[in-house]
Amino acid sequence: MALAIAVVFGVVIGSFLNVVIRRLPEGNSIIRPRSHCPNCKRLIRWYDNVPILSYFLLGGRCRQCNRKISIRYPLVEALSGIVGLLMYDKFGLGIEWVIFFSFSAALIVLAFIDLDHRILPDPITLNGIWVGILASVYLAQPSSLAVRLLRTIGLETTNSRVIALTASLLGVFIGGGLLWGVGEAYFRLRGIEGMGFGDVKMMAMVGALLGAPLALLTILIGSLLGVVIGLLYIRVAGKSRQYELPFGTFLAAAGIVVVLYGDEFINWYIDRIIQPSL
Numbered sequence: 001m002a003l004a005i006a007v008v009f010g011v012v013i014g015s016f017l018n019v020v021i022r023r024l025p026e027g028n029s030i031i032r033p034r035s036h037c038p039n040c041k042r043l044i045r046w047y048d049n050v051p052i053l054s055y056f057l058l059g060g061r062c063r064q065c066n067r068k069i070s071i072r073y074p075l076v077e078a079l080s081g082i083v084g085l086l087m088y089d090k091f092g093l094g095i096e097w098v099i100f101f102s103f104s105a106a107l108i109v110l111a112f113i114d115l116d117h118r119i120l121p122d123p124i125t126l127n128g129i130w131v132g133i134l135a136s137v138y139l140a141q142p143s144s145l146a147v148r149l150l151r152t153i154g155l156e157t158t159n160s161r162v163i164a165l166t167a168s169l170l171g172v173f174i175g176g177g178l179l180w181g182v183g184e185a186y187f188r189l190r191g192i193e194g195m196g197f198g199d200v201k202m203m204a205m206v207g208a209l210l211g212a213p214l215a216l217l218t219i220l221i222g223s224l225l226g227v228v229i230g231l232l233y234i235r236v237a238g239k240s241r242q243y244e245l246p247f248g249t250f251l252a253a254a255g256i257v258v259v260l261y262g263d264e265f266i267n268w269y270i271d272r273i274i275q276p277s278l
């Protein structure tokens, strides 16, 4: 039952994410007006607006003008549902699920807006930073990697919220700072702007909630994805080498993977790779 709630809620939120992805970059309200067909402008009836299902019942076309509807709408809804499911698998259905699912939802929105427009809007990244700080202080997870690292290097205080706040602020500055450094290095090497300041703010947001170690892992995985998929795409699609890749899209995908598997990966890495060699 809880599993079904997580998935259905994920899919329904996915439907809302589609609206945000389309309207936020255009500066339109994300609440009003109600959804309408981008071609014939007529309102979409509520029974044609059921996530995923309606797309297939309508055969992927607008009921009124028969114009094709992008397959991306049901895909974003399905993706959001799958993320809801995986988060349930990791966190159960409680406040942690709400926090980490919301974080992932924000990353999904950023990923697709960056893909479409090569921008990462401030209303999401900047608000994400302070919401991320508040959320990590609220959660004050003693098992968090950033918190454990701070204890290892000798930050001793009995107040777990003080440690969580320190870990979160370090995450903001190290997450954002590292990416800024990567961008600078790239700019010096290739002489073209590899990323905008939006990516830096987005990584500050990731660091705020996940802490510095997992923000670093996100940058590593995101860069790897960017290099492999990006260069493959440039090859296959015959784009120029100057083609601007949506780096934020790769970072966002990496961020969601890291929420789900980052802790386990780093623990495994320490146990199997680092410790045996000491």
Ligand SMILES: [Zn+2]
Binding pocket: 037, 038, 039, 040, 041, 042, 062, 063, 064, 065, 066, 067
């Ligand atoms: Zn239409």
